Amino acid sequence: MNEMEDFNADMLDGLSPFYNDSHILWRNQLRRFLAQEIIPNIEEWESAGELPRSLHKTAAEFGLLGFGYPEEYGGTSKGIDPFHRLLTSMEMGRMGAGGIGASLMTHGIGLPPILAIGSEEMKQRIAPAVLAGDKIIALGITEPSGGSDVAAIKTRAVLDGDDYVVNGSKMFITSGMRADYLTCALRTGDSGSSGISLLLIEMDSPGVSRTRLEKMGWHSSDTAAIYFDDVRVPKGNLIGGENQGFAGVMHNFNGERLGMAAGCVGAAKACLEEAITWARQRETFGKRLADHQVIRHKISEMVRKIKATQSFLELCAWRVNQGETPAADLALLKVQATRTSEFCAREAAQILGGASFIRGNRVERIYREVRVNAIGGGSEEIMLDLAARQMGI
């Protein structure tokens, strides 16, 4: 390989029992899609603070939005296994613009509760429009008073005739500014997890207001605080049974963790690629940066952590593919992955030096995204505690 070429992390992959030609076919087409439709626009969308709706349409036509969803709602699920998913998240992570995946794929958390426990009428009404990129759906769980403690939700829905009347607020809602629908967890019963329902709220309903939240990273993803002031929601928008919402919320989490871990491995590889490319080109004190022992060690440490995380990730994906739900390992995997990407972002920034502090490169963006990965989708602290509980400790 030419020393001056950009380093490609694929070079590190050796023989693997997990990938077949269909995985590589998909990865290569996805890579081409991202290179043509997304990567050239990253800086523009980061500045705009949100994704254009047209991207949802383009991604739907490519099949990315429908990826893994049933054919009857316009998705593509036959022949797709966890390794296709893993590669999808990894490739998107590799762009070093996590906000794009988070915001473009918000239906990945908003839609599954509907498909899992919603009525057939609701599935037919919502899913095809979302998977076609015509409508945007978000998930509303976290409130100003807390997130991971789902059982403590305060926003309330009270039945009044044929409508629920909703009062309260939701916080840190990804795609919240643009969302047409919100799959929203609300209190309809007593305290605790048995008093929670899921309600589909149409965001143009009177009494819904929203405020844009500015963030450290994920700039191309719009994030909102959402307020409900006597919002009337038809009873038919109840997802599943009343007070049965907790299971619907929990339904998402294991798959989400696998995807987030894969995204973090992709981001870590992006950092590695930038660091190695730079270290081989940059000369200091008469030799390449890559010839300084302190830099070589940094690179090897990054590779060591990436390989350990990817191996754990692939084994978890294999187990999920066997029908197992290794909840403790998926929680630990998420922590392993977020710490690896945080480590790699730091070390890559050190290797790039001043260049990593200038806006507009993958390392700089990823460095600002490590916090949201370590906190969102279950914080590291919650994950470690969950794993301990799952292990019966």
Add this chain to the structure above:
Amino acid sequence: MKILVPVKRVIDYNVKARVKADNTGIDLANVKMSMNPFDEIAVEEALQKKESGEAEEVIAVSIGPSQCQETLRTALAMGADRAILIEEDSDVEPLVVAKLLKAVVDEEQPGLVILGKQAIDDDSNQTGQMLAALLGWPQGTFASEVKLAGDKVEVTREVDGGLETVALNLPAIVTTDLRLNEPRYATLPNIMKAKKKPLDTKTVGDYGVDVTPRLTTLYVAEPAKREAGIIVESVEELVQKLKDEAGVI
């Protein structure tokens, strides 16, 4: 007009190839494989000709083990109409490939065959030229632009020092260079639909071609490691080193 596009399954362009421990070849066990990038450009060019109404059908053909089906599925997912797999487990040399392709051409009677100029595994850069010779057809190699005009095809070629445009009578052979086009991405629905498109499986026996190798590989080794450069003190020293050590002047 039909366009025939031969495609080859090669080691994925991002994978670092490893030489087998016994130096007999490249280790391909469990290595990621995908379509030769020059062949993707060939598929794209054929599809563009079909979309502009200049061609009616695009047929992809591949020669190799049964896994080449996946490579053909890529071509079908991009938009090719049907595919032919000539199954053969042994390594086939460019002349064998060219003879098999000639047999396919005799059967299908395409007006144009578009091939990648070379495959990134062995970099032979021979198949297109050999096929043209076997068929007695004109060839336009290393194409950066392909324009159909009546019963002719104008091929702009990337040559040393500039561009050369040749006009060929159809039917003709074209081989693609990197700058000809940017291949499209196959959408996920089309990847899935491609599984239902016709894919005929043949054997080399069906075409009566002898696949016995005519070349012997003696030894395969990693390229020599690049050594660090040195800084010379003067022009005289440079000339002396080029003369005595490099032996180039």
